Amino acid sequence: MYQQKNSNFSPFLKDIQHFFMSRSVLARLILINIIVWLAIKFLEVFFYLLMIHNADIAIFFSLPANIHSLLLKPWTLLTYMFLHEDFFHLFFNMISLYFGGRIFLEFLDEKKLRSTYIAGGLAGGLFFILSYNFFPVFGSVVSQAVLLGASASIVAVLVAVAVYVPEYKVNLFLLGIIKLKYIAISLVVLFTLSITKDNPGGHLAHLGGAFWGFIYAMRLKKGKDIFKNFNTFINLFSFKPRLKVNYKANKRPVSDEEYNRQKVEKQEKIDAVLDKISRSGYSSLTKEEKELLFDSSNKNK
Numbered sequence: 001m002y003q004q005k006n007s008n009f010s011p012f013l014k015d016i017q018h019f020f021m022s023r024s025v026l027a028r029l030i031l032i033n034i035i036v037w038l039a040i041k042f043l044e045v046f047f048y049l050l051m052i053h054n055a056d057i058a059i060f061f062s063l064p065a066n067i068h069s070l071l072l073k074p075w076t077l078l079t080y081m082f083l084h085e086d087f088f089h090l091f092f093n094m095i096s097l098y099f100g101g102r103i104f105l106e107f108l109d110e111k112k113l114r115s116t117y118i119a120g121g122l123a124g125g126l127f128f129i130l131s132y133n134f135f136p137v138f139g140s141v142v143s144q145a146v147l148l149g150a151s152a153s154i155v156a157v158l159v160a161v162a163v164y165v166p167e168y169k170v171n172l173f174l175l176g177i178i179k180l181k182y183i184a185i186s187l188v189v190l191f192t193l194s195i196t197k198d199n200p201g202g203h204l205a206h207l208g209g210a211f212w213g214f215i216y217a218m219r220l221k222k223g224k225d226i227f228k229n230f231n232t233f234i235n236l237f238s239f240k241p242r243l244k245v246n247y248k249a250n251k252r253p254v255s256d257e258e259y260n261r262q263k264v265e266k267q268e269k270i271d272a273v274l275d276k277i278s279r280s281g282y283s284s285l286t287k288e289e290k291e292l293l294f295d296s297s298n299k300n301k
Contacts, residue, residue, distance in 0.1 A: 025110035026101040029117055030094050033150055036082045037090050058083055062146040063125050065132035065201065069143075081121030083148035093150045100154060103168065103180070104161040108220070113157065115227040116216060120156020120209040127152075127208025128201050138200075147201055152209035155191075159184045159213030164220060165277060184210070 020027050040057050047053075063080035064070050070077075084090035104113050128147045132138040138145070161168070166181035191206040219226055273289045 024105075025114045026098070026105065029101070029114070030097060033082050033084065033090065033094060033097075037084050037087075040083070058085070058148060059146060062148040063128065065129055065138070065142045065145040065147070067129070067133060070129065077122060077125050078118075080125060080146075080148045081118070081150050081153050084150070085148065089149060093154060097150065097154045097157065100158040100161065103170070104157050107161065107165055112220070112225070112227075116157050116160050116213060117150075117153040119216065119227065120160075120212045121150070121153035123156065123212035124152020124205035124208035127211070128205045131204045132201065145201055147205055149202065149205075151202060152205040154209070155187065155206045156209035156213035156216070158187070159210045160217040160220075163214055163217035167277065 020031060043057050047057075060073070061076060061079040061083055063076040064073065084093065101113060104116070125147060132142045132145055162180035162184035166179065166184075168180045169177050170180060170183070171177050172183075188207065188210050191203045191210070194200075194203045197203075216226060269292060273285065273292060276284060276289070
């Protein structure tokens, strides 16, 4: 009897389904961007059929460089970072967010990813506005210039993790294995040199996101989370029910001396894993070492 072989594409689709069903912050951020893009495209079709030609929905939610326009549309400081001009703009940004976010979550928790995305987008937007109102070269276009796209937020995520674990290695197509710190430096240099080319506002926003990612990660490395008390606001992206579960421990209590000894031993193991990452990259870790790092990260949320 003929039996059809399973397509190699099927596991890929299952991985995508599992990713979005996981309800992680990374999945939600990507899903919000996709839903917003689709909603705007459907509305554009609707307005086209009704022959309403002056309703530019994307412009309404895009960030204006003009201060007066911004005062009339303050929500655009947040909404612009979830907008995209066309499919390829959305596609490449979401691919970058997915891979950058996955690396980010190997070392930092979901709340920090969410904070970095939003704050990086705000920093990018402010860089865009300040630059267009300060530098004379933009004087003739400041009243018409608008910004949209998740790029500043994504650059903030990439730069933040590159500063936090600069020796982490990634295998790039055609380029081979490169450390994250070199990728981040190359991006900043590229964005700076591209300001004189097309889309100067976008590149300035990228630099704003990179600036925030750098500052945020440097503070985190010193044990200080700038957004520790800001999570109440950004929890609007969290839809998980908050359940409080009380456990009655049946384990035999340990003495203070034993507890401290176990804590020191675990920290020594974590330090050894971090040293190994600095020397050989994350990919050199064993499964047990990755689990130890992951458990430690979760407990610090």
